[in-house]
Amino acid sequence: RALRWRPIQPERPAGDSKYDVLCKEEFIELKDIFSVKLKRRYSVKQQGSGTLLGITLFICLKKEQNKLKDSTLDLINLSEDHCDVWFKQFKKILAGFANRPKSLKIILNPQSHKKEATQVYYEKVEPLLRTAGIKTDVTITEYEGHALSLLKECELQEFDGCCILSVLFSSVVCVGGDGSASEIAHALLLRAQKNAGKETDRILTPVRAELPLGLIPAGSTNVLAHSLHGIPHVVTATLHIIMGHIQPVDVCTFSTTDKFLRFGFSAMFGFGGRTLALAEKHRWMSPNQRRDFAIIKALAKLKPEDCEISFLPFISSQDLQERKVEGSPKSGDKDQWQTIQGQILNVSIMAIPCLCSVAPRGLAPNTRLNNGSMALIIARNTSRPEFIKHLKRYASVKNQFNFPFVETYTVEEVKVRPRTNSAPNLEEDAGRHAAASENNFPWNVDGDLVEVASEVHVKLHPRLINLYGGSMEEM
Numbered sequence: 001r002a003l004r005w006r007p008i009q010p011e012r013p014a015g016d017s018k019y020d021v022l023c024k025e026e027f028i029e030l031k032d033i034f035s036v037k038l039k040r041r042y043s044v045k046q047q048g049s050g051t052l053l054g055i056t057l058f059i060c061l062k063k064e065q066n067k068l069k070d071s072t073l074d075l076i077n078l079s080e081d082h083c084d085v086w087f088k089q090f091k092k093i094l095a096g097f098a099n100r101p102k103s104l105k106i107i108l109n110p111q112s113h114k115k116e117a118t119q120v121y122y123e124k125v126e127p128l129l130r131t132a133g134i135k136t137d138v139t140i141t142e143y144e145g146h147a148l149s150l151l152k153e154c155e156l157q158e159f160d161g162c163c164i165l166s167v168l169f170s171s172v173v174c175v176g177g178d179g180s181a182s183e184i185a186h187a188l189l190l191r192a193q194k195n196a197g198k199e200t201d202r203i204l205t206p207v208r209a210e211l212p213l214g215l216i217p218a219g220s221t222n223v224l225a226h227s228l229h230g231i232p233h234v235v236t237a238t239l240h241i242i243m244g245h246i247q248p249v250d251v252c253t254f255s256t257t258d259k260f261l262r263f264g265f266s267a268m269f270g271f272g273g274r275t276l277a278l279a280e281k282h283r284w285m286s287p288n289q290r291r292d293f294a295i296i297k298a299l300a301k302l303k304p305e306d307c308e309i310s311f312l313p314f315i316s317s318q319d320l321q322e323r324k325v326e327g328s329p330k331s332g333d334k335d336q337w338q339t340i341q342g343q344i345l346n347v348s349i350m351a352i353p354c355l356c357s358v359a360p361r362g363l364a365p366n367t368r369l370n371n372g373s374m375a376l377i378i379a380r381n382t383s384r385p386e387f388i389k390h391l392k393r394y395a396s397v398k399n400q401f402n403f404p405f406v407e408t409y410t411v412e413e414v415k416v417r418p419r420t421n422s423a424p425n426l427e428e429d430a431g432r433h434a435a436a437s438e439n440n441f442p443w444n445v446d447g448d449l450v451e452v453a454s455e456v457h458v459k460l461h462p463r464l465i466n467l468y469g470g471s472m473e474e475m
């Protein structure tokens with residue numbers, strides 16, 4: 001389980017041995033090692049494999065604030081035979097970690113953030129994967145939706161004519177922002193439904209994704225990676241993949257009354273949807289600029305949406321059990337839909353905590369990655385200054401929900417139905433529904449603009465996909 005050693009001070013000419021006593025025993029856990037190599041010194045004149053110096057262990061260290069860091073440990077020994085025995089033994093131990101991926105399909109969005117995803121990958125990620133001995137195959141996406149068609153249509157024929165993703169790769173890795181990450185998670189889940197012979201027009205009880213997904217944060221928003229790793233840090237994300245730290249994560253299905261729309265982890269309707277719609281209209285601005293511009297413009301045009309929100313409260317199996325014991329009339333009855341109506345400024349529906357730079361504790365701090373429930377946060381109509389105060393609280397340590405116009409629920413399902421029969425009027429209110437095409441309301445689903453005319457039904461599916469990341473308990 002662990003490797004223990006006591007460092008030896010270099011021999012001193014005087015033969016002074018008191019330093020041996022001073023050196024304390026040190027140790028590492030074997031589960032923190034991710035690679036082993038023979039350490040050799042090469043000189044210009046020398047031919048062949050160089051002079052053996054010992055073995056080097058590559059290890060993953062836990063640092064402050066959920067950060068992981070790679071490091072090395074040199075064990076010096078000049079005997080070829082001795083080092084060979086240790087090298088082989090370490091290799092055997094490493095091969096025994098079944099969760100660690102051996103081959104990765106990397107999907108990289110070169111346009112993410114300020115177009116630095118390629119550089120991030122080749123400078124920080126690829127060298128670590130190479131050291132860990134993980135095979136990689138990189139696709140650099142060429143257009144919007146490329147990742148989806150690659151995974152959905154299985155455009156992977158070039159690999160030995162075989163297109164069974166799970167045969168070729170142990171996992172998929174996304175290098176990009178939330179848009180790419182969510183697109184790839186959606187594609188993997190769609191693929192799983194197809195492979196299981198399920199229809200994808202209406203998805204009620206989806207099957208789990210077959211392959212785990214790794215997320216390297218390289219976008220302008222990295223809420224998914226941040227929530228998963230506790231920090232948007234590239235080396236941490238890479239080491240979670242290498243070490244095989246798998247987390248089953250809850251996923252939502254988004255559907256209209258007659259059609260499945262997509263899989264996703266979080267959504268905003270009202271102010272959150274309109275802000276994204278405005279930002280998308282100003283793509284020519286830099287990511288931060290267009291985000292700030294859109295928030296200011298959406299605040300200037302702040303108006304509530306008249307809607308009806310129905311939801312199914314989450315009842316834990318423990319609560320259900322207690323109710324049965326108490327003989328409550330509601331015992332065993334999970335289907336207790338509740339309805340709220342009125343003027344609503346914003347609705348957030350979140351299956352994961354949604355950590356981000358503007359909300360370090362998360363947009364939904366009480367939700368976990370896989371607690372089988374999602375947060376429903378409703379901001380009813382209020383004055384602009386009060387709403388701004390509520391938004392500002394996300395960045396502070398104070399409770400952002402402690403306002404009379406904010407309501408929070410822990411739910412399993414939500415239906416949001418705008419009650420305006422007429423379509424949002426672009427001419428009357430250009431700012432309010434700026435990017436909503438005719439008859440459509442803008443939704444922000446994992447940072448993607450989704451336009452829907454009618455009711456949207458969001459349903460949580462516990463632990464539907466495996467993602468690489470740190471355990472919330474440890475964070």
Ligand SMILES: Nc1ncnc2c1ncn2[C@@H]1O[C@H](COP(=O)(O)OP(=O)(O)OP(=O)(O)O)[C@@H](O)[C@H]1O
Nearest residue numbers: 112113141142143144145176177178179180219220
């Ligand atoms: N080569 C490409 N050209 C244009 N768009 C692309 C390309 N490759 C991927 N995309 C699309 O870019 C979208 C956003 O990407 P991503 O989330 O990785 O970056 P981002 O900088 O965080 O973006 P955003 O600012 O929109 O959140 C994805 O939906 C993806 O389909």
